[in-house]
Amino acid sequence: xxxxxxxxxxxxxxxxxxRPCVLVPTMGAFHAGHLALMQQARALxxxxxxxxxxxxxxxxxxxxxxxxxxxxxxxxSDLAACGEIGVDVVFTPAADAMYxxxxxxSVTESLLSxxxxxxxxxxxxxxxxxxxxxxxxxxxxxTSIFGEKDFQQLxxxxxxxxxxxxxxxxxxxxxxxxxxxxxxxxxxxxxxxxQRQDAPRLRQALLDAVSLGSVxxxxxxxxxxxxxxxxxxxxxxxxxxxxxxxxxxxxxxPAVLAVAVFYGEVRLIDHAxxxxx
Ligand code: PAF
Numbered sequence: 001x002x003x004x005x006x007x008x009x010x011x012x013x014x015x016x017x018x019r020p021c022v023l024v025p026t027m028g029a030f031h032a033g034h035l036a037l038m039q040q041a042r043a044l045x046x047x048x049x050x051x052x053x054x055x056x057x058x059x060x061x062x063x064x065x066x067x068x069x070x071x072x073x074x075x076x077s078d079l080a081a082c083g084e085i086g087v088d089v090v091f092t093p094a095a096d097a098m099y100x101x102x103x104x105x106s107v108t109e110s111l112l113s114x115x116x117x118x119x120x121x122x123x124x125x126x127x128x129x130x131x132x133x134x135x136x137x138x139x140x141x142x143t144s145i146f147g148e149k150d151f152q153q154l155x156x157x158x159x160x161x162x163x164x165x166x167x168x169x170x171x172x173x174x175x176x177x178x179x180x181x182x183x184x185x186x187x188x189x190x191x192x193x194x195q196r197q198d199a200p201r202l203r204q205a206l207l208d209a210v211s212l213g214s215v216x217x218x219x220x221x222x223x224x225x226x227x228x229x230x231x232x233x234x235x236x237x238x239x240x241x242x243x244x245x246x247x248x249x250x251x252x253x254p255a256v257l258a259v260a261v262f263y264g265e266v267r268l269i270d271h272a273x274x275x276x277x
Contacts, residue, residue, distance in 0.1 A: 001083050003090045006097045007138045013089055014139060017050040023141035025132055028055040029072040029186035030081050033176035037145050038085045040173050044143055052139050053082050054091040056098065060106075061127030066265060072186055091139070098134065106130040107164075109156045112245045116152050116258050117269065120235050128153055129160050136168050144168050149175040149183050151256060151271055155245055177203070183270050195263040198231045206257050206272035213277060215239050215249055218257060226261060235260035235267060239274065251276050 004010035014021065022041040026034055041051045055078055062068035075092065082090050107129035112118075118125050136144065146154045158170050176184045181203040182196075191199060205225035209218045223237055240247055242254040251274060258271040 001079075001087055001090060003079070003092060005092050005094065007093070010089070010091050010138055014050070014052070017089070018048050020045055020049045020142040021052060021139060022049060023052045023054065023135060023139050023144040025054045025056075025135050025144065025146070027057045027071065027186070028078045029074055029189075030078050031176075031184040031186060031188075033147055033149065033173075033184040035081060035085060036176050037147060037173045038082065038087060040171070041143075041145050042086050044145070044171065050088045051086070052089045052091060052141060053087045054093075054135050054139075056091070056093055056131065056135075058098075058127060058131040059095050060099065060130060061124050063121040063124055067267070070190065070265070072189060091135075098131070107133050107160060109159060112152065112156050112159055115240060115245060115247055116236060116238055117260060118152065120260060125153070125156050129156065132157055133160065133164070133166070136166055141168055143171055145171045145173055147175065148172045149185070150269070151258070152245060155243075183268075185268060187266050187268060190266045191263055195231055195266070198229050199263065199268060201229060202226065202232075202259060202261060202268065202270050203272075206259060206270060210257055210272045210274045213251075215251060218274065222257060222259065226259065232261040232263055235262055242273070 002013050004013055022045040024037050024041045045051045057071050059068055106126050108126050109129055113125040146157055154172055161168055161170055180200040182200045205222045209222035212218045212221055218239060226232060226234055237259045238247055239255055239257050242256050248255055253276060255274040256271050257274050260267055260269045
C-alpha cells in the first residue's frame with residue numbers, strides 16, 4: 001500500500017496506476033460502514049484495478065469549530081484497516097496541502113442543498129462539493145463510492161457530476177447499522193453511554209412514522225417519538241421529495257423522512273424512505 005500526503009505525490013503514484021481507479025473519499029475514523037465501502041471499491045476495481053482511499057478531515061465543510069476540533073483522527077488504526085482490506089493507495093493530506101490560504105474558488109450547489117443539513121449547516125455542502133471535486137481531479141478516478149447514510153450528500157454529488165460533466169461514475173453503498181439499528185457514524189463514539197443507549201430510538205421513530213399516510217401524521221408522530229426523550233434536541237425533521245430534496249405537503253412521489261438531532265454537542269442524522277400510497 002502506498003501513502004501520499006500531497007497532491008503532487010498522489011499524482012506521481014497514480015500516473016502508472018492500473019485502471020479502473022476507484023476512490024473512496026473519507027474523513028477517517030473508520031467504522032464498519034467505511035470498511036464496507038472500501039470492500040465494495042475493492043470488488044469494483046477487481047484484483048487488477050486500483051483502490052484509492054482519501055482520509056481528510058475537510059475543514060471547509062465544518063460549520064462549527066468545536067465539531068472540527070472534536071472530530072476523531074485515529075490515523076494509525078485507519079491505515080491498518082486500509083492495509084487489511086487491500087487498498088492500494090491512501091491519500092492523507094494536511095489542510096495546508098489541500099487549500100491555499102487565500103483560496104477564492106469553490107463549488108456551490110444551489111437547489112438540493114437548500115434544506116435538511118444544507119439549511120442547518122451553512123456552507124457545508126459547498127465545502128463537500130469543493131473537496132470532492134478536488135479529489136476527483138487529483139486522483140482522476142473512474143468511479144467513486146459514497147454511503148447512502150448521507151443521502152443529501154450523495155444526491156448533491158450526483159448533481160455536481162451531472163451538471164459539471166465530470167467523467168466519474170458515482171456508486172452508493174448501503175447504510176451499515178449497529179445491531180440495535182443505530183446508523184454507524186464516526187460521531188457515535190462521542191456519545192455518553194446514556195445517549196448511546198437512547199440513540200436507536202431515532203431510527204425506530206422514523207420507521208414507525210413512515211407508513212402513516214399523510215405528511216402531517218408522519219411528521220407529528222416522528223416528532224413526538226423523538227421529543228419523548230429529554231436527551232435529544234431536534235435540529236430538523238423534514239419530509240422531502242426523494243429526487244429534488246424539497247419539502248412536500250403531499251406524498252405523490254417517493255419521499256424521504258429525514259432527521260438530524262443533537263445529543264449534547266454530537267449531531268446525528270438518519271432517514272427513512274416513504275412510498276406514495
Ligand atoms: O462523507 C464524508 O465523510 C465527507 O463529507 C467526504 C465525502 C469525505 C468529503 O469530505
